[in-house]
Amino acid sequence: MITKTSTKLVIAATASVIATTAIAEGELNLYSSRHYDTDERLYSDFTELTGITINRIEGNADExxxxxxxxxxxxxxxxxxTVDTSRLERAKDAGVLQSIDSEVLEARIPVSLQDADNQWFGFSQRARIIFYDKTDVTNPPMDYVALADPAxxxxxxxxxxxxxxxxxxxxxxxxxxxxxxxxxxAEGVVNNFARDPQGxxxxxxxGLVSGECDIAISNTYYFARALRKDVDGLSADALANIGxxxxxxxxxxxxxxxxxxxVAANAPNRDNAIAFLxxxxxxxxQQYFSAGNDEYPAVPGVGLSESVATLGxxxxxxVDLTKVAKNVPEAQTIFNEVGWE
Incomplete structure (x- = not known):
């Protein structure tokens, strides 16, 4: 069992290795589909800590x-x-990632949030939950299955x-x-749509604020972000009516x-890549994922930002996320069959 103290020692040792590598190599080429301005802090802090310059290419995950x-x-x-397990698995299946050994990642990232072959690791999470208009809905659905209820x-x-x-x-x-x-x-949810899927x-x-719908599904960080800062169409008064x-x-x-x-399969700066992960x-x-982008840290025990903690x-x-990712083609077939646009 790895204790908190031993984990800190591993991280401290890793920081020393990172610094040494930075002198020898000096750069890291990052391909990222994360499009959040707040990630700038992650990159600048890593460079400040290690001296490693990050060269970025950003775009759509599939591209x-x-x-x-x-x-x-x-x-x-x-x-x-990238974002979502299905895309991480897609990258693995395409052969563009490689397996790595890292005591730090094994100690810090829960087994359920990493690939069995150590080709990818999760670093932040978002819960996909049910939001509802408290002024119209007194008995909201308590699980995903209930979203298909004719009520x-x-x-x-x-x-x-x-x-x-x-x-x-x-x-x-x-x-x-x-x-x-x-x-x-899926067929029941389609029957319950207030409008065609959009946005x-x-x-x-x-849509909850405008009255177009009474129930909506969203990732938590979109709502938490609106609690933390101004988001067009989601004023403090409007948020107060959303449960x-x-x-x-x-x-x-x-x-x-x-x-x-x-780590990319042909990474020219492999040591720096591992150091970055x-x-x-x-x-x-991990704290910055929560404070800067209103996400849940992947590492257990890391404190939540106020906006995220407000959700409770x-x-x-x-569920095994690798298995979930492999179900995506079947899911798309079902969507097509039930007319979920």
């Missing part, structure tokens, strides 16, 4: 993975960062079936309840979306 495939052995990529006909807002968050949620329903039940669920998660929350439910607390638990990364698992970086404690779904 970055395709680019790494096309570049092959000549790819300059050292690290791929909520014409009340539900959700994103399109092409969105990765929609895909992995249905994929988790498949894993937890079986494909047949998942199809019935991002913030738009689902705005939330962490679903399935007496069943599988709340579905989680993972943001993570791995280890830095992302440090208390400093909950039990997450412990």
């Amino acid at each position: 970055l993975i395709a680019r790494m495939e096309a570049e092959g052995a000549n790819s300059p990529a050292d690290v791929l960062l 909520y006909e014409g009340q539900v807002c959700h994103r399109s079936s092409t969105n990765v968050y929609s895909q992995t949620l249905l994929s988790a329903v498949i894993e937890n309840h079986g494909a047949e039940a998942a199809k019935g669920w 991002g998660d913030t738009d689902q929350l705005r 939330w439910v962490f679903p399935a607390q007496n069943a599988e638990g709340a579905h989680m979306n993972l943001s993570g990364g791995g 280890e830095y992302l698992a440090s208390d400093q970086a 404690l909950f039990r997450p779904d412990a």
Whole structure:
């Protein structure tokens, strides 16, 4: 068993290794589909700590993975960062990541949030939960299954079936309840739509404010962000009328979306790449994921920002995220069959 003290020693030792590597190598080529301005602090702090310069290429996850495939052995990529387990698995299946050994990552990142072959690791999480208009809904759905209840006909807002968050949620329903039940669920949710799927998660929350819908599904960090700072269409008065439910607390638990990364298969600066991933698992970086982007840290015991803590404690779904990722093609087939646009 690794104690808190021994973990700190491992991290301290790693910091020394990072500093030595920085002198020898000096740079890191990062391919990232994370599009948050707050991540700038992560990069600048890592450079300040190590002296390693980060060169970034940012874009859509699928485009970055395709680019790494096309570049092959000549790819300059050292690290791929992306959002959602399905994309991390897609990168692994495409052969653009490599397995690594890291005592720091093994000690810090829970087994459930890392690839079995150590090709990717999760560094932050978002719970996908149910929000509702407290002025109209007195008996909100308490789990995902209930979203298909005819009692909520014409009340539900959700994103399109092409969105990765929609895909992995249905994929988790498949894993937890079986494909047949998942199809019935998806069909029931479509019947309960208040409008055709449209927009991002913030738009689902705005739908509650505008009165277009009474119930919406969104990742927690969009709501927590609005608690922390001004977001167009989500004033403090509007937020006061929105309630939330962490679903399935007496069943599988709340579905989680993972943001993570791995070392590129042909990383020219492999040691620096590992050092960067280890830095992302440090208390400093983990706290910034929460304070800067309103996410849940992947490392247990790291304090939450006020905006995230306001949402309260909950039990997450412990489903195998690798299996969830592999269900995505079946989920898309179900979406097509039930007319979820």
